[in-house]
Amino acid sequence: MVEKSRAEWSTEDKKKKANLDNVAKDILYKTLDVNMFSNIKTCFTAKKIWEKLTQLCEGNDQTKENKLTVAIQKFDNAKMKPGEAMAEFDERFSNIICEHISLGKIYTNHEIALKVMRALPREWDVKTITMRESKDLRKLELYDLFSDLKSYEFELGI
Structure with a gap:
């Protein structure tokens, strides 16, 4: 036509x-x-x-670049807060990832999983070490990672 x-x-x-x-x-x-x-x-x-x-x-290209810089800093500085439930951390971290996606920055499953594990307090070290050794982090989706962590939190009664 x-x-x-x-x-x-x-x-x-x-x-x-x-x-x-x-x-x-x-x-x-x-x-x-x-x-x-x-x-x-x-x-x-x-x-x-x-x-x-x-x-x-x-915004313009400069504004987009500034937004991405701030979003990357949020990602880099993300830590689970003392007393924060895993569900709350999941929501907060997922929002950070969504912000990155909307700005065109995509992380691999492996990068996200490692970041989440590093963001957890020391009490979670046993679980994160076990997960690193037993799971293929390249294939581990964010949803599945947080499901595992929430189950562990429930088992511990945290």
């Missing part, structure tokens, strides 16, 4: 295009909160709205 140039558009084509733009704008409007809407209310086409939202949410 070959798309017509703008000069070749009929009145009907123009109406269809305008209607599609209105539908797209309506969808975007309905998904935005009041603060975000105020940032895009001067945009007249769905494409302009989308470009503005992308700029606001993702």
Whole structure:
């Protein structure tokens, strides 16, 4: 299918295009909160709205680089807090990983597993050593790792 140039558009084509733009704008409007809407209310086409939202949410290349730097620092500094339950640490750590993914930084299962194990307090050393020796960390998914750790936490009554 070959798309017509703008000069070749009929009145009907123009109406269809305008209607599609209105539908797209309506969808975007309905998904935005009041603060975000105020940032895009001067945009007249769905494409302009989308470009503005992308700029606001993702920023320019420098902003993306800064966000990634901060996210990497969070990853590097992640430690299980004293008194923190494994479920809480799982949620906090998973959020850090999701942030990395959204910024285009992907870690291997092995890197993630080692980081989680290093982030645990000394009381967990026996479990982490056992896991390193008995499991293939390259294939160990984050969900499975935390499931094992939660089971161990339950067994210990921590």
